[in-house]
Amino acid sequence: MSNGFKWDADKQSLLLAKMKQPLKIKWSRYFTGKPSSLTVSKTKSGKYFVSILVKEAIKQLPIVNKTVGVDVGIKDLAICSDGVKFNNPRLTNRYAKKLAKASRKLANSRRDFTHKMTSTLINENQVIGIESLKVKNMVKNRKLAKHLHDANFGEIARQLEYKADWYGRKLSAISQWFPSSKMCSECGALYAGQWSLAIRTWTCACGAVHDRDHNAAINIHKEGLRLAA
Ligand SMILES: [Zn+2]
Structure with missing residues (x-):
């Protein structure tokens, strides 16, 4: 022991x-x-x-006389000047099935969640204002891309559109240029300084304190109703 x-x-x-x-x-x-x-x-x-x-x-190894040249590659992971080859274990292939299964699961739960959310929105609201997103441009930003993919924006819009159609609701798409985030939802003034993605909360000259996304949602709601009227 x-x-x-x-x-x-x-x-x-x-x-x-x-x-x-x-x-x-x-x-x-x-x-x-x-x-x-x-x-x-x-x-x-x-x-x-x-x-x-x-x-x-x-411990240091005892000194030997042998030396070697090593070429690293894809077919063989390494080929040595003395003829020794180290096979590429092709881990990708070995795990491909597992990966495919996990990614099917991921896609299914993402789709379930999106369906639940869009159904709730459609059930509870007569008019739904939504920003027609610059998804393509945003996907070019690689940091954002993964999160956008996770959020499934395109699919959300698609589902809202056909569900609104089915159930007699109105989907009101706001222009991508509408300044939803940087406009004060209380007084309508635009954020005075340099706008950036990093700004999560801000205070308007009128005194209103805004959570970036909530303020945007309020603006999108108002604009959606205005356009749908
Ligand atoms: Zn304001």
Whole structure:
């Protein structure tokens, strides 16, 4: 026993202090040397993860005469001048199925959520004002692109449009140039300084304090009603 744990002879199982049954081990990597501490966590699925801290004295290798040239590539990960090849394990292929399954799940839950949201909006409102977004331009901004993809803007608009049609509601599209964010929804004045995406809240000269997105929604609502009238 060392610090409250014990291996079996072949390190196939690990017995922790206070545990009656040893745990079967699947090693993510091997180590030499003596563990100085061991941290155990348990997942929801009942698996244990054990992380082991090993203080390993690194010894320099004995000098050899051999030298090598290495060409890294795609077919083989590395081809060496002495003829040795390291195969590319093609991890992408190996995990492609798993990835496809996960991405189907992601697409399904995204679609479910979008449907619930657009149905709620259509059920509860006679007129729905919405900004016709500059999605293409926004997607060019790579930081925004991932979030936009997640938010599924194009699909939201598409669903609202046909659901409004089905159920006798009015979708009122606001011009993409309408200054929804930087216009004060209380007095109509435009934000005086340099406008930027970083501004999340602002105070108008009239004294109104705005949350950027909520203010925009109020403006879109008003403009939507104006256009729908
Ligand atoms: Zn104002």
